[in-house]
Amino acid sequence: MKVKAKLKNGVIKVKAMAKHEMSTFNMMEKKTGNREDANFITHITGTINGETVLDISTSQFLSKNPIFKFEIKGDTFKKGDKLLMNWVDRKGKTGKGKGKIK
């Protein structure tokens, strides 16, 4: 997962991208005939210094290789802190990424 975080005027702007097929039930039914082959990210979390700053439950309707932009209050964190992001998909596979706050 690619994570970019920038602190400016007390706001951390984050752009994160997860590399994932995000296949839907219908897509997989057409492709393999088995709806259960569908696989997509189901949950994503972001933490800085152990504090949860992001928590998303997701479905198959996010785009392929989904991009997330979001903002975090910057007053508790400083440049150089690391934003860690983790995702887990429907099959239980996990992915992670980190970005230093610039």
Place this chain on the structure above:
Amino acid sequence: MERRNFLNVTLGALALAVVPASVKAEDYRATKPAVWAAHTVDDALKAMYGTTTLIEEGVSLTAPDVASNGGAIPVDFSTDLDIKSIAVYQDANPEAAVCAYTVTKYTINKYSIKIKMAKSGTITIVAEGNDGKLYAAKKTLDVALGGCEG
């Protein structure tokens, strides 16, 4: 026997220590599985919040009027309201829910994502206020090329 008690106490304490962290960030897929299986926005709202009454104010939503590629439709949404969760639904796909954010004390409620829509339809953003009310924004758009066919 004593040893067993010790274990029980330790495990109990561990469980207690672990619980707050998981409560703070709710995994809606685990706690509310019906939301993700719901076929209509109304059913998803009922499963998620227990009501379908929406107040259409206080939330802003930006999406294109016409999406040329249904596989990646940019959706921007934000609110200044005091909320505990914000979620995205649409009525163009087999299931309604797209994603749900748990708001943390560090959150600024300004998001941008890309979603898939199989055909033209309406996107609904629902912000769950700490006052117990549901605030929403809707946007109907045309999708030129459906995004769920791969």
